Amino acid sequence: MKLVIDNRTVEAPEGTTILDAARHSGVAIPSLCSHPELTPYGGCRLCIVEVEGMRGFPTACTTRAEEGMTVRTVTAEIRQLRREVLQLILSEHPASCLMCEEAEACASFQTTIRKAGVTTGCRTCTNDGRCDLQEVVESVGLEEIAYPIYYRNIPVEKDDPFYDRDYNLCILCGRCVRICQEVRMNGTLAFKQRGRRTTIGPAFDRSHLEAGCEFCGACLSVCPTGTLGEKGRKWAGAPDATTASACPFCGLACDLQILARKDTIIGTLPPDTGTCSGGTLCVKGRFCVPEAANHPDRLAGPAARVEGGVLGVPMEEAIQRAAGLLKGVEGGAFAMLLSPDLSLEDLWVAGRFAREVMKSDRLASTAVEALGPAVGPFLEVAAGNRLADIGESDCIVAVGADFSYGFSPIALRIMAEARSGRRYIRVGAIEDPTAKLARESHPHPLAQESAFLEHLIASAHRPLFVLGPDVLFPDNAEAVLAAVRNFTRSGRAKALALLPHHNLFGLAALLGDTLERGASALLNDGAIRVLYCLENLPGGPRPAAVSVIHQSPFRPPASSADLVLPAAGMGEAPGTVLTLDGQPAVVRQAVGPRGTALPDWKILSAIATAMGRTDFNYADAGEIRREMPPSFALKPLRSLEGQTRGPAAAPPANQPFLLHRRPPYESFRGVALNALVPGFADLLPSGHIAINPGDAARLGTTDGDIVRVEAGGAAAEFPVKPSPRLTPGTLVLIHADPSARFPSNPCAVNLRRR
């Protein structure tokens, strides 16, 4: 199809709008409400054009391009109209950052009132320098606003985690509302009222947290103004470097852009089109990266325990001390704990270090142990993961998958399938954002797991089980996973297991059949003289080892280690991980390491060299990759027989709540994410009883009240956290030690207000 735009003949595919056709051929038309990921809206009226034979000034974003059309995008009249429209939009938007008499001088000199050699300039808006509105004002060429500016005086909303909302800056373009409804299929946001009283927000004056917001930040990514401000980087300014990398928080390793300024990570964005992409990240990838990367507990240099205290030492000395501690320690006297968040390169060098230098095969991971005894069959099922299966199945059954604050790209694909009529069934304790599209919802089965699952897929030809991490923690997890494994083995169904850690496949490849070896059993056998904690410091009391070497980006708890070695953190070293469908994902370096920190493999290599080895002289991560056998960087194939425990009993009547427990598996380099990022602790706090808001009200409790949880003879007290994600009668407790204090999981309990 051919049409003429501004005297140029351009080619455009059938069905596109004039705006798209113009942009594809390099003609810029100003616009504020349109966005490539959203349906046309025609709200801002800035993209008006002239079309020969058409009356008036149609908006380019809502008018379909047609064969032989003649379009003019810039005429004196259009320019005048656009200026007028923009003035009306800005009559409710504080404009000191858009129009200022000093603007020109400010840009080149930046005046200051202080008699010092510093430049300041105004900081009136957190979005200054990365604002669509500023760009549009410039392209339309508006220099003054004829109307008085009406300040709406709406209080700034600051109560929810991760982002503040100042609707005095809002121009009501509706991008946030549309991305929340159309792309994220969440529906937390809508327009309220009308005319000059129009605002944006959830229904019934609820907070975003109460309204079921996932804090995915898509609204923030598409906002053309400074209305929505990321708490963590509000005044950080525009980034000076952007690096395409992968998210470090789970086995999906989503693509993301790391934004840095002055060699510090200030934020992340979904991939692709600069500041304007809506994207599919979850709250972890969208908001938690800078806080984890710049945490106050980050280590800047090594430290050694000496008589009477802890001494900061230079890196070279620390390496020598490590070599000294390890000298003469061989075989069973050496053990190493590893994090499933380490890169393949780090794991490979760690494996060589333990096996070749220390002659020990005592490798384990407390993070894997925390996933429980069902992790074996879980990983075996995961070995068959194929993301494409989501689109190819005729019935999707999600078991133990909580899509509220994680695995968003999978949730969005499932919801898109469910919307187009695919059968979607949910099994689990938590009412997540996909629940509204589920054909059926069931609680976790407590008995006859195989028959129950078989019944769900009875009428399906190509069923797919999507297994979330929460499937791992009930007492009958092994029975459920054995049932799913039998379906996948016989070809009756496919399965997709969602790995909660960044590189669980990589760790499984390193540990092989010893993956499930309990880290705690290893620690308590009394033979260990040196324990090397590679980003994996066991909780609880200091392990029974003579010396503990702790290597991590984060400071360990006081007096838990004899030698502390600082590792490079998020975005500070390149590496590779295996994603949950077995594909290698590349993590790129965005900033330099903090202080004297080094990549994990570099520290281990330096210690090996100090101990007299000559075969640990890698120049970079690429050299390690070339040394790794191809099989190491492949999805491990496992075949493990898990034992099956008996099904749990049905809850008795005097214990009306069913308590589900799980560990805080959302982690980064061996540290729980809710301990690193306060906002994430608002969503999924450890040590709290999450409860349905109606149940909480019936008990007469509100957020933070202490309740007594009773089960049989056992009782414990926890603060409550009302959450709309829980159905009545369901409780969830995130706790570092899931086996503690209750006889079973899930466990029928009674709840009393203290």
Next chain:
Amino acid sequence: MGALTWPADARPEVERLLKTYPRRRAALLPLLHLAQRIWGHVTDDAVALCAETVECSPADARGTASFYSMYHTHAPGRPHIRVCTNVSCQIRGADELLRVCERALGIKAGQTTPDGKFSLEEAECLGACDRAPLLMVNDDYVGPVDQGQVEALLKK
């Protein structure tokens, strides 16, 4: 999700409305009217029920209900008085009329008298410009009116 359900005698009407339109979502406005007839005003629970019935988000339904001035989010008084302040009425003194009403009732536009009897609302165009300035008492037009007539009317 909501605690509220449609009363048994309203169910046939709900079914009929859902079948009237090609898309479920389109039944939202008539369902909100139905809810208002049943419960007197569109309570939060009623809005959540309508949202659930047409399968849209509660925020969407609440936004729609708050857009149209004929839906009451709070219990209206009997009588409920609407004063039009759009162009035709405004030219003929509607702002003054509204102030007279506010003074006489002792409340601001958008409020209800403490005894719950009268409620007053500043309305957009009520579609009777030929009778400007105009106000509505419950479902009846009153106009054109002058200040004296309004004062007399309110005394009644």
